Amino acid sequence: MLYLDNSATTKTHPEVIKVMADVMENYFGNPSSLHQKGLEAEKLLSKSREVVARSLGVLPQEIIFTSGGTEGDNLALKGIALAYQNRGKHIITTKIEHPAIINSCAQLEELGFEVTYLDVDELGLVNPQDVEKNIKNETILISVMHVNNEVGSIQPLAQIGEIIKNYPKIFFHVDAVQGFGKAPLELKEWNIDLATISGHKIHGPKGIGALYVKKGLNLFPLFTGGGQENNVRSGTENLPAIVGFAKACQIAREIFVDDSKKMRLYKEKCLEILKKDFPQIIINGPKDEKSSPYILNISVPKLQGEILLHALEEEEVYVSTGSACSSKKDILSPVLSAMKIDKEIMQGSIRVSFSYGVTEKDIEEFLDALARALKRLGKRG
C-alpha cells in the first residue's frame, strides 16, 4: 500500500495522536475558565501558540488559531478588505489560487471590490513584474499562494515581497497551506503580512489551522461571539487539535530541511526515469527547484486521469486528479487551464504527492506500479 495523496491530506503523526489523546483525557478544560482546569488549558494554549509562532519565525501574538486553511484564507482576505476598504477597494491575486481564495475574492467582487487575477506562465509561475504592473492607488491587498496545490510550482514570494515593500499601504497575504513545512518560507524577510497554514497537511489534525497576522494589523472578524483569539476569532478553542498542531509544527521544523533535500533528489531521479522509460508522459509544472519536491503532476495524453487513478488504486497506489476539493467536479482544472495546457493533456493529469518519510524504494514502487497500470491500460509507450 502506497499513499501518495499527501497534498489532499496526510496521515496524522503518532506523536501528534499521543499528545491529543492526552489533552482530551487530562486537559479538557475551557481555556476561558478561571478554575484550575481552565488555567491548565490556557497554559497549554499559550505554549502551543509559542511553538507554532516559532516554527513560522513570528511572535506568539501574531498567531490566530482557526478551523483550518479555508477559514484562514477567508479571514485574511475579507478581514483585511473590510477593515481597510476606506483606503481602496482593489485586490490582486492569481488565477491558480485555491478555491478558498478565488471564491472569497468572488464574494468581495459582489461587495464592490475589484479583483485582478494574474496570469501564470506555462509552468504555473507568477511573474513578479506582473504584480507591480497591476498595482494601483486603490490596491490594498495582494494574495499569492506559496506552493500551488496541483502542480507544485513555488511562487517567487521573496521577489513579490520586495516589490510590495515599496508600497507600505498594501498588505501581502500568502496562502501557505501547501508550502508550510515543505518549502522554505521566510515571513518576515519576505515582507509578508498575513499567511494561512493548515494542520492536516503536515501530519497534524484536521479541523485546525492558523493565520499569521502581523502585529498592528486590524482584521474584520468572520465570526463574532465570545471574543476568543483577541476578538478576531470567536468560539471555544479547539485545544486538543491546537496542541496536536503545535506538535506537528515542531516535528516539521525538525525534519523539513533534511527531508526536503532528500525528497528533491528522489524527485529528480523519478523525473529522469519518467523521461527515459515513459516517453509518453508529460510533466506539468516546473521540473527544477521552482517546484515543490513533494508534488509531481503528470499527464498521459488521451488517457483520462481518473482511469489512471483507479488503475493505480488496483496496484494499491493512491493518488489524485488535481485538488481534492474539486476532484468530484467534471470541470477542467483552473490551474492547468491558466497554464494553457492542452485540453487533452489536462484531462489526463494526475497528482502524486509525497511527504515526510517517503523513501527511495517507495518511488521505485510507484514507478513499477505506474508501468504495470499503463501496460494494462494499453498505454505503455
Added chain:
Amino acid sequence: MRKVYLDHSATTPVRSEVAQVVTEYYTNIFGNPSSVHSFGREARKGIENAREQVANLINGKPEEIIFTSGGTEADNMAIIGSALANKNKGKHIITTAIEHHAVLDSCKYLEKEGFKVTYLPVDSEGMIDLETLKANITEETILITIMHVNNEVGTILPIKEVGAIAKERGILFHVDAVQSYGKLPIDVNEMNIDMLSASGHKIYGVKGVGCLYLRRGVKLHPIMFGGAQERKRRPGTENVPGIVGFGLASELAGQEMEMENQRLTVLRDKLITGILENIPCTQLNGHRTQRLPGNVNISFEFIEGESLLLMLDLKGIAASSGSACTSGSLDPSHVLMAMGLCHEIAHGSLRLTLGRDNTEEDIDYVLEVLPEIVERLRAMSPLYNNRDKHRNHREECSICTLRK
C-alpha cells in the same frame, strides 16, 4: 484532595468511547473525504454515518445537517446567513436579551448592516413572554432566533410555542441549542425549527466541531467560501475524526438522556436546597422548574463571584461565575442584568453545572466546603458586617428583584 468538576456548561471531558473512535480515525482512517480513492471513501462513510446519528437525535434528515467548527460558527452562519439571504423580504429580527454572545454579536453586526433587531426582555426567572413576542412581530420580521436553554441560569425557553408562532407567521426560526442538544429532547419538526446550532464539546464530544441543522429549502448566504464540501454550504476539509466523535457522542447522549436527566435532577435539587437552606443571604437565579437538569446558579450576597471561584478551586472544585467566554470581563452578566438583578448581586453569582461524572459524594463535598468558604469571605466584607444598613439602602434599588 477531591477533584469535583462542576463546569459542564463551559466544556465537558471527552468520553472514553468518543476518544477511542477519534483516535482510531486519526490513526487509520485519515483520508480526505473529497478524495475519490478508498481512503477518501472510507472517511466519507464515517462522516455520513455521523450525519445520520446527529439527524436522528433531533428528528431531522441527514442532508439537513451541516458540520461546522462549533456552536459559534453555526450561530453566525444561521443568523447572518439567513438574514442576508432574506433581506429583500424584510430587515427585522427578533431575539432575546439573554442570548449567547455568538447570537448577540451576530445581531449587532446585522444592525450595522441596516437590520433592526428586537431584544425581547425576560422576567426575573429568565423566561420570555410569548405575548410580547407576538406583539413585536411586524411585516418586516424575517427571523426569530431564541436559545433553547440559557447557558448561565439554565432556564428552558418555550421553543415549541415560539416555533408555532413563527410557523403561523411564516417567519424563519433559529434555535441556539448549544446548551440543550443531547441533554433535552428536541424534535425540529414538532417544534417547527428551521435552523438549530449544536456543539460537540458540550456533550462529551471533542472541541472544534458542531453543526447547523438547516431545514431543506431554507436559503443561507454563506459566510465562508472555498471548496464544495457540505453540499457547498460549508467549505474546508472536513474534520473527520471530530465529526465522527460528535456523531457517536450524539447517539450516546440520546440513549442516556432520560436516565441521566433523572439522576442529574436529583443531584441538582439536592445541591440547590442544600445551599439555600444552609447559607443565608442566597438566592437561586433562573427558573425553579423549567430548568436544565444539570444547572445550579446561585447569588451570594456580599461576595464577589470571582473570589468564591478561587476559594472553591483551592478545594478542588471547578465552577464558574457565568459563561466561560466572558469570564475575563469585569462587566456583570448581561443575562443576570436582563433578569433584573442589580450589579452587586449579579457579581456574586456562582454557576455549578453538573455532568455524567458527578456523584452524590461530589454534591456532599460541595455542601460541606461551601458554607465555610462563604462565611470566611463574608467575614472580610465590610458590607456584610453592616448588612442591615446596607439592605435598607438596597430596597430602594428599584430594579433589583432580590427578596421582593
